[in-house]
Amino acid sequence: MEGTETAERARLRxxxxxxLNTYSSEAQHIGHAFANQHRLHATDMHALLAVMHAERRGEPLTPGRLGEAIGLTSGATTALIDRLERGGHLRRSRESADRRVVHLRYADAGMALALAFFTPLAPRTDEVMxxxxxxxxxTIEKFLQGMIGALTAYRDELRQS
Structure with missing residues (x-):
């Protein structure tokens, strides 16, 4: 019995x-289609997703934290934010008593574009869920959180080497 369980575990792994690789690839294809439609770079998509996820968690990103999250230098992050702000995708917000602290928020125009593009996908994913x-x-949530943690830790190790 143990050998069968081990073989089944290896197959499942x-x-x-x-x-997961196929899902990631397909999600990237959809992201690239959105980016191409709106003349965005792949890095722009990573930044917009990071800002959106941070907003959903109630922890808006600062420019410095965005740069860390997507692996950009301070100068490259500023250029990226400027480009996304000009395109109506992001806005800078000063919400702290310390006026030097800037948070990044999804701009209304950018959110409208994203909703128009991604809303047709929602019934399909809802049907699966x-x-x-x-x-x-x-259980799926726990699994995906663990896998994302493993990938993030490895990414961080790669950045340090």
Missing amino acids: RDLVDL AQFGVDELH
């Missing part, structure tokens, strides 16, 4: 990694 119970979704 291989298949899940392949599925509806096939799973809450407990199963919690």
Whole structure:
């Protein structure tokens, strides 16, 4: 019995990694289609996603934290933010008593473009998620958080070498 479980675990590991890679690739294709439609660079997409995720967590990014998150120098981050702000995708916001602290927010125009592009995808992903119970979704969430943590730790190691 133990050998079968080990073989099944190895198969699942291989298949899940392949599925994650395929998912990542397909998500990148969709992201590139959005970027091409709106004349954005791949780095712009990474920045917009980082800003969006930070806003959802209630922890808006500063320019410095955005640069760290996507691996850019201070100068490159400033150029990126300037470009996205000119394009109506981002806005700088001073929300702190310390007026030197700048937070990055998704601009209304940029959010409208993103919603128009990605909204047709929502019923498709909702249909898939509806096939799973809450407990199963919690397990999937835990798995994906762990995998993202592993990737992030490895990315950080690569940046240091």
